[in-house]
Amino acid sequence: MGGQRSKAGAPMLLLAISYGIINVSASSYAGNRQVSALELEEIKQYLEKINKPALNSIQSPDGDIIDCVPVDKQPALDNPLLRNHTIQMMPSMLPTYRGGNYTTKNIQQLWNDVGSCPNGTIPIRRTKIEDVLRAGSLSQFGKKKLGYRSSTLASPPQGHEFWLLFCVYFIAYIKYAIAYLESTQNPIYGSMATFNVWNPYVEVDEEFSLSQLWVCAGSYENSDLNTIEAGWQVCPLIYGDSNTRLFIYWTANAYNGTGCYNLECEGFVQTDNSVAIGGALSPVSTYGGSQYAMTLSVFKDPSSGNWWLTFEDTFVGYWPSEIFTLLSNSATWLEWGGEIVNTSPNGEHTSTDMGSGYFAEEGYEKASYIRNIMIVDSSNNLSPPASIITSATNTNCYDLKSYNDTDWGVSFFFGGPGKSSLCT
Structure with a gap:
């Protein structure tokens, strides 16, 4: 558990171009999928559109290619809603906060060890043809395909009671x-x-495991759900490996066509040249050993209305207010925690x-945690929530235990191994 188990039988992607057809074969897929010359x-x-011309490129130790793209040529600016958008290089004002302990061990990205992007550019993880093929279709690439299951829980967590239609192959559950x-x-x-x-160990490539925060308005039931999401994840289907990666996501209509992971569509405007969205994180925590953590924040700029993302002390970029409906004003609920996808038949x-x-x-050094949880109020102040509500789909599989103390503020440990004698 906890990343110490090895993965056996990981599928390989085989491409053979013959008579205008690509046969895509993977052990996790039901049979072979044929890709026509037209689809190819x-x-x-699409790749020519999304992979912008770079001033230089960096080969990361994990196999990624990081392209250093001029900040004014990035994919987000192709969005028709941002046709007249002026890039905001820094937030106009920061949320006010005093006190607290935010000491964490330094966590970086693997590509930082071998290179850097020059000023005036942003690092973008290059999208490859095999990344798109793993998604099953171009229309599904970089997106969540969700359906809703009713729940007896209060309205915010219902956003998690989903079944997922991965590609066209099978149904999975969050x-x-x-x-x-x-x-x-x-x-x-x-x-x-x-x-x-x-x-974390991920059993098959179509599953994932993550830890993140959600900034939300609207609801899935009304098809007006707006979300901003950020955290870390292990997701072989997206990245082609089992590395732990920094990720973001957004939607403006309950995942029904708008939004995507990372920079795979026209949405998030990046301004920083040192953080690659979707890039691998290193080092990671070990059971009973060294613990590594990252501090993330998402906050609305009072002047521009843009939603800024910070990673540690870095202002990475922002989601422009124009791409949202309800979040163009404010959020109505927040979430923090872990998710996995279950595809078992x-x-x-x-x-x-x-x-x-x-x-x-x-507890500490063994379970995963999220600590020093803070919220930004209408006065642009950061403060701990007066209370939080906790919820888990099945505590025999994964659970959560919350705390509130002087050092870690509002916090909780969470996680679990999944299938066992009690979790069947």
């Missing part, structure tokens, strides 16, 4: 252990928290880890 040409055209805060009276303008970083549970792969009661 569409993918190539499992979670989260804390959340809903405010129907006072608008919310962001959140900050520190996330313990692990490399016949109702069985996956053995994919959440967090470290150990339950919350294991």
Whole structure:
């Protein structure tokens, strides 16, 4: 567990071009999928659009290619809603906060060890043809395809009670252990928290495991859900490996056509030249050993209305207010926690880890945590929430235990190993 298990039988992607057909063969897929020459040409055209010309490129030790793209040539600016957009290089004002302990061990990205992007450029993880092919179709690449299952829980966590239609192959289910805060009276303008970083075991390539924060408005039921999401994840289907990676996501209509992971569509405007969205994180925490964490924040700039992302002390970039509907004003609820995807057939549970792969009661150096949870209010002040509500789909599989103390403020441990004698 906790990244210490090895993955056997990981699928290989084999491409053979013959008579205008590409046969895509993978052990996790049902049979072979054939890609026509027309579809291949569409993918190539997409890659030409999304992979902008770079001033220079960096070969990362994990296999990624990081392109240093001029900041004014990045994909977000192709969005028709941003046709007259002026890039905001820094937030006009920061949320005000005093006190707290935010000491964490330094966590970086692997590509930082071998190169850097010059000023005036941003690092973009190059999208490859195999990345698109793993998604099953160009229309599904970089996106979540979700359907809703009813729940007896309060409205915010219902956003997690999803089934997922991955590509066109199978249905999967989200499992979670989260804390959340809903405010129907006072608008919310962001959140900050520190996330313990692990490399959880993922059973099959179509599953993932993550730890993140959500800034939300609207609801899935009304198809007006707006979300901003940021955290770390292990997702072989997206990245082609089992590395732990920094990720972001957004949607303006309940994942129904708008939004995407990272910079795979016209949305997030990056301004920083040192952080690659989607890049691998290193080092990660070990069970009973060194612990590594990252502090993330998402906050609304009071002047521009843009939603800024920070990674540690770095202002990475922002989601422009123009791409949202409800979040163009404020958020109404926040969530923090872990998710996994279960694709096991016949109702069985996956053995994919959440967090470290150990339950919350294991505590520090063993379980995953999110600590020093803060919210941004209408006065642009950062403060701990008065209370949070916790929820988990099945505590025999993954659980959560919350705390509130002087050093870590509002915090919780969470996670679990999945399939066991109690989690079937």
